[in-house]
Amino acid sequence: MSWTTDPRDALRVTADFDLATFDRASTPGFDGDKAEAEALMAQRGELMAELQERLFAEGREGGTRSLLVVAQGIDTAGKGGIARHVMGMVDPQGVQLRSFGVPTEEERAHHYLWRIEKALPTPGRIGVFDRSHYEDVLVVRVDGLAEEAVWRARYDEINEWERQLVEAGMTVVKVALMVSHDEQGRRLMERLDRPDKRWKFSPGDLRTRAKWDEYQEAYADVFRLTSTEHAPWYVIPADKKWYSRLAITEILTRTLAEMRPQWPVPDFDVADMRAQLATSMSDDALRLSLEDTRESVEEAIAQSVDVRQEAIELRGGERREERAKALKKAWEADLEATIAQKKRILKDRRG
Numbered sequence: 001m002s003w004t005t006d007p008r009d010a011l012r013v014t015a016d017f018d019l020a021t022f023d024r025a026s027t028p029g030f031d032g033d034k035a036e037a038e039a040l041m042a043q044r045g046e047l048m049a050e051l052q053e054r055l056f057a058e059g060r061e062g063g064t065r066s067l068l069v070v071a072q073g074i075d076t077a078g079k080g081g082i083a084r085h086v087m088g089m090v091d092p093q094g095v096q097l098r099s100f101g102v103p104t105e106e107e108r109a110h111h112y113l114w115r116i117e118k119a120l121p122t123p124g125r126i127g128v129f130d131r132s133h134y135e136d137v138l139v140v141r142v143d144g145l146a147e148e149a150v151w152r153a154r155y156d157e158i159n160e161w162e163r164q165l166v167e168a169g170m171t172v173v174k175v176a177l178m179v180s181h182d183e184q185g186r187r188l189m190e191r192l193d194r195p196d197k198r199w200k201f202s203p204g205d206l207r208t209r210a211k212w213d214e215y216q217e218a219y220a221d222v223f224r225l226t227s228t229e230h231a232p233w234y235v236i237p238a239d240k241k242w243y244s245r246l247a248i249t250e251i252l253t254r255t256l257a258e259m260r261p262q263w264p265v266p267d268f269d270v271a272d273m274r275a276q277l278a279t280s281m282s283d284d285a286l287r288l289s290l291e292d293t294r295e296s297v298e299e300a301i302a303q304s305v306d307v308r309q310e311a312i313e314l315r316g317g318e319r320r321e322e323r324a325k326a327l328k329k330a331w332e333a334d335l336e337a338t339i340a341q342k343k344r345i346l347k348d349r350r351g
Ligand code: AMP
Pocket: 075, 099, 100, 101, 102, 103, 131, 135, 136, 139, 140, 145, 204
């Protein structure tokens, strides 16, 4: 493993955070190179996918928890890449991606949180916001779209609103992708140079870039005023895309591991359902199913034990051996009971 520090500690906004001196080409907490980052990312992807599936299953069975990932950053910072490369590693069914552009007439007629509220993830889902309510203290402030007294009041309002989300069972993770002025210039230039990338460019990007310092100031205030205990900001250096993607993958995986989503316990009698299903199956189908049982369940046990081990390791937990052994023992006993029941059913048929 190449993380020397938990990226949540390395990147979380603290009282002494200074955006002006923040190195956007740095790779805090990670001592590997691009190739190592990509390998680690793939490995984490598998873990993240299973944790996400558990959260989804939990939501299906009446769980109320969800995860909201707020992604902010100026044009070319890599918000789209996060959606594609990080969230692309989990089941799209469990992800609710929403992007926020210039408000429509209808949206403008409502409170600024109205459209955000409608886009919140439902239980069991991971919601990803490509831009968010923070635009209402960023572009709105820089472009003077509201009076200062209006946007000034929003920092507290946002903190309070996010606190209510967290109290209702949502985990809120906010990531800001911060690219350097030079790197943004190169990325915008590439969008102009490449015929297949021109669609991503908008002339407005240059007007936004021209207000670089004002945006940096507005971002600094966002970090200073809205990084809370319940909904912290992680500021991600974004000049190296491989780092920003890896860092966000790691933050999300660790966050999910800490949520400890568990496979729901069925509210029906499994053995009874198995017996009923068997009556509808031919002898051949049932025999084949019996032959497959051990391999398929043992594979699932091994996978779950691995995931649990990794998740516990990420949480810095102890006693991982005992916990893993306990889980393994319970599932193995379940497997033996399953096989015994199937054999019995087949024997009774012959008898
Ligand atoms: P993009 O994400 O590149 O598709 O661009 C979306 C645009 O919508 C950006 O220029 C944002 O600044 C703008 N935008 C997003 N939210 C708001 C808002 N609340 N008020 C004004 N402009 C916004």
